[in-house]
Amino acid sequence: AIKWLMERHAPLAIKATGDIDQYLWMAQMLRNCTASRYAVNKERMVRLSEYSRDCLDELRAETGIAYEARNLGTTQLFRTQAQLDGAAKDIAVLKESGVPF
Structure with missing residues (x-):
C-alpha cells in the first residue's frame, strides 16, 4: 500500500492533514505491511x-x-x-x- 501513495493511478490516496490520529493510523498500517x-x-x-x-x-x-x-x-x-x-x-x-x- 505504501508504494501506491507515489503512483499516478493509485488505488489508495491519502492526503496528509498533520492530525495525530492520521499518523497513528498510518503507523498501524505500516505494521501490517509485511508479507x-x-x-x-x-x-x-x-x-x-x-x-x-x-x-x-x-x-x-x-x-x-x-x-x-x-x-x-x-x-x-x-x-x-x-x-x-x-x-x-x-x-x-x-x-x-x-x-x-
Missing part, C-alpha cells in the same frame, strides 16, 4: 467474502428473490507487467485457502 500480515489479512478477506456469498445464497433460497445473480468473480486490469506479476501473491493465497478463481 506475513498480508497473507493473514488476505485469508481473512477471503473468509469474509465466502461468508458473504453464502449468506446471499441463503437469502435467495429463503426469499425466492430473482435477479441477474452472477458469481463469475471480478475482472482486474493491470497497467504494468509489475502489477500483473504482483497478482501472483493474491493467487498464491487463494490457492492456499482452497478458493476457486
Whole structure:
C-alpha cells in the first residue's frame, strides 16, 4: 500500500492533514505491511467474502428473490507487467485457502 501513495493511478490516496490520529493510523498500517500480515489479512478477506456469498445464497433460497445473480468473480486490469506479476501473491493465497478463481 505504501508504494501506491507515489503512483499516478493509485488505488489508495491519502492526503496528509498533520492530525495525530492520521499518523497513528498510518503507523498501524505500516505494521501490517509485511508479507506475513498480508497473507493473514488476505485469508481473512477471503473468509469474509465466502461468508458473504453464502449468506446471499441463503437469502435467495429463503426469499425466492430473482435477479441477474452472477458469481463469475471480478475482472482486474493491470497497467504494468509489475502489477500483473504482483497478482501472483493474491493467487498464491487463494490457492492456499482452497478458493476457486
